[in-house]
Amino acid sequence: MAKLKGSPPAGSTQPDRREISPGDVLKAEGLSYRYPTGLQAVGNFTTGIKPGEIVSIVGPSGCGKSTLLRILAGLREPTGGVLERREPEAGRHTCSMVFQEDTLLPWLKVAENVRLFYRFQGERASKRRDRIMELLSMVGLEKFADSYPSQLSGGMRRRVAVLTAVAPLPSLLLLDEPFSALDEPSRIAVHQDVYQLIRTFNITAVLVTHDLGEAVSLSDRILLLSSSPSTIVKEFHTPFGAERDLLEVRSDPRFLEMYGDIWNDFRRQSTKAGV
Numbered sequence: 001m002a003k004l005k006g007s008p009p010a011g012s013t014q015p016d017r018r019e020i021s022p023g024d025v026l027k028a029e030g031l032s033y034r035y036p037t038g039l040q041a042v043g044n045f046t047t048g049i050k051p052g053e054i055v056s057i058v059g060p061s062g063c064g065k066s067t068l069l070r071i072l073a074g075l076r077e078p079t080g081g082v083l084e085r086r087e088p089e090a091g092r093h094t095c096s097m098v099f100q101e102d103t104l105l106p107w108l109k110v111a112e113n114v115r116l117f118y119r120f121q122g123e124r125a126s127k128r129r130d131r132i133m134e135l136l137s138m139v140g141l142e143k144f145a146d147s148y149p150s151q152l153s154g155g156m157r158r159r160v161a162v163l164t165a166v167a168p169l170p171s172l173l174l175l176d177e178p179f180s181a182l183d184e185p186s187r188i189a190v191h192q193d194v195y196q197l198i199r200t201f202n203i204t205a206v207l208v209t210h211d212l213g214e215a216v217s218l219s220d221r222i223l224l225l226s227s228s229p230s231t232i233v234k235e236f237h238t239p240f241g242a243e244r245d246l247l248e249v250r251s252d253p254r255f256l257e258m259y260g261d262i263w264n265d266f267r268r269q270s271t272k273a274g275v
């Protein structure tokens with residue numbers, strides 16, 4: 001396990017303990033983060049994430065979701081608590097991240113963007129063509145392999161952005177509001193493709209989102225955070241199982257029921273946060 005350790009969070013009480021199991025891909029115990037400005041963004045975050053689990057993080061605007069995701073990615077060191085990430089199996093990459101912003105390189109063709117990780121590894125361009133074409137066909141984009149990102153729609157570009165992160169076969173995929181710029185029909189269509197990729201390659205995923213419907217339809221578990229400094233105030237386990245059709249899920253009465261439950265708690269937290 002790779003360990004990132006910070007000093008105990010200043011002024012915190014005991015970690016808000018959630019169940020952590022020995023086989024978890026990721027274990028966070030009492031994580032906290034204070035910016036050099038003095039702002040305590042993350043308070044006392046404790047959870048374990050099981051292999052293959054999809055977990056969404058929701059919470060009031062500005063509560064520290066992106067900060068937390070960057071800590072889970074190893075891009076920021078926590079100032080308190082302990083984070084452990086399990087070493088990936090042979091042939092798998094530790095962790096990939098998809099950002100909200102468009103990160104495709106405009107001067108590279110679609111297939112070259114998807115192959116970028118291997119290019120950085122020094123591989124010849126011809127080496128993974130079949131694999132890259134297989135990935136593109138999984139999201140219906142095989143005909144666009146030789147197009148440039150500017151020739152694609154927003155939804156297509158988001159699919160390619162996710163493929164660039166999935167191509168190295170990450171054990172852990174972190175998604176920071178990756179679909180928020182899309183209109184609702186495009187967003188739901190992209191959800192289905194991304195969901196299939198995650199399940200097919202048995203990837204463990206953590207998604208930060210403002211869209212409660214997205215969280216309910218895509219996740220196994222949803223963590224609702226308090227306002228900053230954020231801690232988990234409630235967890236929700238979705239009842240849909242791994243073999244779900246995301247369009248059908250949206251007309252399942254349990255979807256609306258869970259959406260309503262989360263919304264009530266979410267609104268309470270947002271009111272407390274003054275947003």
Ligand SMILES: Nc1ncnc2c1ncn2[C@@H]1O[C@H](COP(=O)(O)OP(=O)(O)OP(=O)(O)O)[C@@H](O)[C@H]1O
Binds near residue numbers: 036062063
């Ligand atoms: N580099 C930084 N330096 C100082 N404070 C920061 C920095 N980045 C973010 N913050 C502050 O930390 C808090 C948490 O920010 P963060 O972006 O993690 O929240 P968020 O929940 O992802 O926000 P949103 O819902 O708006 O996307 C906010 O008050 C923000 O202003």
